[in-house]
Amino acid sequence: MKKAMAVVLAAGLIAGICAVALFARREPSFVPPRPEDTALEFWICDDVTETDWSGHEEAVGWFGAAEYLGRGYSMEGGERPPVRVSYILTAWPDHSDVGSYVTTIEITDPAVSVYGLTVDSEPEEFERVMKSMGYRVESADGGLQTAARGGFTFSLQHGDSPSLRVSAHVSNRDGVVF
Numbered sequence: 001m002k003k004a005m006a007v008v009l010a011a012g013l014i015a016g017i018c019a020v021a022l023f024a025r026r027e028p029s030f031v032p033p034r035p036e037d038t039a040l041e042f043w044i045c046d047d048v049t050e051t052d053w054s055g056h057e058e059a060v061g062w063f064g065a066a067e068y069l070g071r072g073y074s075m076e077g078g079e080r081p082p083v084r085v086s087y088i089l090t091a092w093p094d095h096s097d098v099g100s101y102v103t104t105i106e107i108t109d110p111a112v113s114v115y116g117l118t119v120d121s122e123p124e125e126f127e128r129v130m131k132s133m134g135y136r137v138e139s140a141d142g143g144l145q146t147a148a149r150g151g152f153t154f155s156l157q158h159g160d161s162p163s164l165r166v167s168a169h170v171s172n173r174d175g176v177v178f
Contacts, residue, residue, distance in 0.1 A: 030150035032133075032166070035115045041070055042087055042102045044152065044166050049100045064176070065090045066100070073109075082161075083109045093151075094171045107164040114154075119162035126156045 034043040042048060057075050059067040069075065070085035080086065085107050092101035110120050115129055123145055127137045130147035135154065137147045143158035151169040156162075 030152070031168075032149075032152050035113075037116055038114050039112055040085065040105065040107075040114070042105070044102055044105060045092060045168050046102045047099060048087075048089060048102060051100075059086060062088070064095060065103075085109055085112055090170055092168060092170055094173050095176050096172075096174045101168075103170050104165060104167040108162065110162075112164075114164060114166065117154075117156070117164060119156070119164050121156060121164075123156075123158065126154075130154060 031045050042051075053068050055071050056068040057073070059069065059075065059080055066089045068087050068089070069080070070087065073081055073084040073086075075081065085105065087102050088104035088106070089100045090103045091097040091099055092103050107114070108119060110118050112118065115133070117126055117129055121129075123139070126145050126147070130137050133149075135147035135149040137145065139145050145156045145158070147154040153165075153167050153169075155165040155167070157165075
């Protein structure tokens with residue numbers, strides 16, 4: 001009886017260890033494919049841990065993240081320029097993980113496209129393109145449209161300060177307070 005109980009406990013312990021190992025660093029099964037039509041230097045969830053950021057200006061003020069302007073864009077008096085591409089870097093898929101990944105891309109430059117969309121795209125075009133790729137599209141007050149799928153969100157802000165954002169959900173399993 002003791003031997004059977006020990007075998008059951010050992011099997012349970014092994015199963016628990018395997019489950020922890022499997023789910024501890026589980027990356028999403030879906031990552032949006034890099035668009036062929038884009039001039040972006042980096043794409044969402046690119047591992048940029050070893051990237052040399054010389055030639056890119058850093059937008060300071062982040063805790064637990066870093067933000068760099070795309071090459072060719074410059075800070076204006078310590079502020080982000082109104083027309084730009086910026087990349088926000090964090091650990092991914094969880095804040096407690098190691099590495100540096102592009103977890104948000106913000107585009108305000110109308111010359112930059114993603115899947116044929118720009119900051120000047122009409123709401124109907126955004127909805128058509130994102131739905132065709134399997135995203136759930138929603139509109140909110142203030143001219144904001146969002147498209148979500150599998151932990152990734154595309155947002156198009158219409159109006160006086162248009163922007164197109166691509167973001168990856170980053171979990172916080174350890175409850176890190178920033």
